[in-house]
Amino acid sequence: MKEEDKEQVGLEKFLNSVVIVSAKDGRKFRGRLTQYDEYMNLVLKDVEEFSGEEQAVKHKLVLIKGGNVSAIST
Amino acid sequence: MKEEDKEQVGLEKFLNSVVIVSAKDGRKFRGRLTQYDEYMNLVLKDVEEFSGEEQAVKHKLVLIKGGNVSAIST
Amino acid sequence: MKEEDKEQVGLEKFLNSVVIVSAKDGRKFRGRLTQYDEYMNLVLKDVEEFSGEEQAVKHKLVLIKGGNVSAIST
Amino acid sequence: MKEEDKEQVGLEKFLNSVVIVSAKDGRKFRGRLTQYDEYMNLVLKDVEEFSGEEQAVKHKLVLIKGGNVSAIST
Amino acid sequence: MKEEDKEQVGLEKFLNSVVIVSAKDGRKFRGRLTQYDEYMNLVLKDVEEFSGEEQAVKHKLVLIKGGNVSAIST
Amino acid sequence: MKEEDKEQVGLEKFLNSVVIVSAKDGRKFRGRLTQYDEYMNLVLKDVEEFSGEEQAVKHKLVLIKGGNVSAIST
Amino acid sequence: MKEEDKEQVGLEKFLNSVVIVSAKDGRKFRGRLTQYDEYMNLVLKDVEEFSGEEQAVKHKLVLIKGGNVSAIST
Numbered sequence: 001m002k003e004e005d006k007e008q009v010g011l012e013k014f015l016n017s018v019v020i021v022s023a024k025d026g027r028k029f030r031g032r033l034t035q036y037d038e039y040m041n042l043v044l045k046d047v048e049e050f051s052g053e054e055q056a057v058k059h060k061l062v063l064i065k066g067g068n069v070s071a072i073s074t
Numbered sequence: 075m076k077e078e079d080k081e082q083v084g085l086e087k088f089l090n091s092v093v094i095v096s097a098k099d100g101r102k103f104r105g106r107l108t109q110y111d112e113y114m115n116l117v118l119k120d121v122e123e124f125s126g127e128e129q130a131v132k133h134k135l136v137l138i139k140g141g142n143v144s145a146i147s148t
Numbered sequence: 149m150k151e152e153d154k155e156q157v158g159l160e161k162f163l164n165s166v167v168i169v170s171a172k173d174g175r176k177f178r179g180r181l182t183q184y185d186e187y188m189n190l191v192l193k194d195v196e197e198f199s200g201e202e203q204a205v206k207h208k209l210v211l212i213k214g215g216n217v218s219a220i221s222t
Numbered sequence: 223m224k225e226e227d228k229e230q231v232g233l234e235k236f237l238n239s240v241v242i243v244s245a246k247d248g249r250k251f252r253g254r255l256t257q258y259d260e261y262m263n264l265v266l267k268d269v270e271e272f273s274g275e276e277q278a279v280k281h282k283l284v285l286i287k288g289g290n291v292s293a294i295s296t
Numbered sequence: 297m298k299e300e301d302k303e304q305v306g307l308e309k310f311l312n313s314v315v316i317v318s319a320k321d322g323r324k325f326r327g328r329l330t331q332y333d334e335y336m337n338l339v340l341k342d343v344e345e346f347s348g349e350e351q352a353v354k355h356k357l358v359l360i361k362g363g364n365v366s367a368i369s370t
Numbered sequence: 371m372k373e374e375d376k377e378q379v380g381l382e383k384f385l386n387s388v389v390i391v392s393a394k395d396g397r398k399f400r401g402r403l404t405q406y407d408e409y410m411n412l413v414l415k416d417v418e419e420f421s422g423e424e425q426a427v428k429h430k431l432v433l434i435k436g437g438n439v440s441a442i443s444t
Numbered sequence: 445m446k447e448e449d450k451e452q453v454g455l456e457k458f459l460n461s462v463v464i465v466s467a468k469d470g471r472k473f474r475g476r477l478t479q480y481d482e483y484m485n486l487v488l489k490d491v492e493e494f495s496g497e498e499q500a501v502k503h504k505l506v507l508i509k510g511g512n513v514s515a516i517s518t
Contacts, residue, residue, distance in 0.1 A: 008411070024144075024395065036083065037082045041083035049147075061087070062147040070393065071393070073433070097218065099170070117157055173248075191231055211231060211294045263304070284367055287336060287367065290320075357457070359517070361513055364468075364514040379485035381507070392469070440467065440468075441467070441507060443505065444505045
């Protein structure tokens with residue numbers, strides 16, 4: 001295994017892209033990732049929030065706590 | 075990735091604004107963010123608390139423990 | 149953001165007041181906050197404990213572990 | 223706020239008294255608190271354990287892990 | 297409060313005795329405690345495992361992770 | 371026990387293989403493991419996500435938080 | 445209590461044996477323990493996975509995260 005494989009998995013490849021964040025509380029958020037930190041706290045802009053079958057709720061800005069993040073996908 | 079992207083995600087942009095806090099216990103709180111700290115403990119003023127379909131409960135002051143915060147939105 | 153905003157959110161403003169503590173286990177406790185510490189362990193005096201629709205249970209003294217505290221309100 | 227308010231909340235006032243311990247797993251234990259430590263691990267003697275509507279189960283000695291303690295009351 | 301009260305609550309008094317371990321996952325284990333450590337990882341010998349109303353399952357040796365331990369009783 | 375047995379369990383043997391990741395939130399992800407770190411944060415490429423009986427959802431890239439990983443299998 | 449009793453509970457006695465691992469997520473894994481580390485991350489070979497009443501699923505290799513381990517038995 002090469003040493004560079006062991007660097008912390010980063011979010012650089014997701015920055016300024018539209019991502020889907022799956023949260024532990026069952027909600028999903030789709031928006032542009034504008035900021036993050038080492039705890040995986042995330043700031044999304046122009047966000048749609050999905051919860052079960054309900055219609056999406058829109059937010060200008062959402063901060064998702066790292067401890068509430070399950071997965072991030074594109 | 076530029077270094078400033080890795081600063082801790084902060085709540086400055088939410089301070090003194092009316093925010094909606096989603097808590098892990100399923101409740102939502104809408105109020106003015108008047109104080110916070112590095113653990114994301116939050117103090118809200120003039121708060122409405124929502125829980126399921128029940129009518130909002132009003133509080134003058136609410137301290138929400140950081141460990142109970144899932145997301146903060148505007 | 150001014151430096152004093154980043155001090156740890158404290159419970160001074162709640163000390164010796166009657167507060168409502170929402171616990172993670174679903175219970176609520178209303179009583180006078182007589183002591184607390186940095187872990188948000190709380191000691192309440194002359195306490196009423198509410199759980200769902202059941203009638204309040206009274207306690208002379210309750211220590212609530214910080215890890216079980218969700219929110220504190222007035 | 224005076225400095226002595228910020229000392230860790232202690233269990234001295236409960237030592238050698240009969241207390242009710244509410245555990246995270248939903249059980250309650252009533253017994254005499256004979257030992258505790260900084261993690262809030264508790265040792266109770268001559269204990270009755272309650273769980274829902276079932277009849278109390280008796281134990282000579284119970285060690286309750288601090289992480290399983292929600293609240294302690296008299 | 298005397299200083300010796302604040303020593304960590306230990307399992308010496310349970311060593312080599314038959315104990316009942318209540319686990320967070322709802323199971324109970326009855327067996328002889330043959331080893332433990334500071335994380336409250338436990339090793340039981342000649343163990344019966346109970347889960348709800350099902351019949352006991354027998355094990356020669358069970359290691360229970362400290363994080364899964366709720367309470368230990370005699 | 372030989373000393374090499376106590377090295378941290380690593381994911382080298384899974385790197386660049388197609389793996390199935392079981393997540394705490396009940397979902398399973400099948401994809402090629404392209405990156406990981408000491409927290410077991412994982413990056414999968416060309417991913418199928420399974421959740422209960424629903425049809426698989428496809429993702430180009432998924433980052434799964436280490437705290438959300440239960441098990442990895444081949 | 446003798447000092448050697450307080451060494452960390454180890455998995456040496458389980459190494460290269462067929463064990464049953466009970467996971468927090470409700471699944472059980474039966475396989476040969478080929479590697480482990482101080483976080484109780486486990487690697488099992490030739491594994492059968494059981495979940496409720498469903499038929500066993502077979503895996504060549506499974507890594508179970510320590511945080512997902514409840515108990516290990518023989």
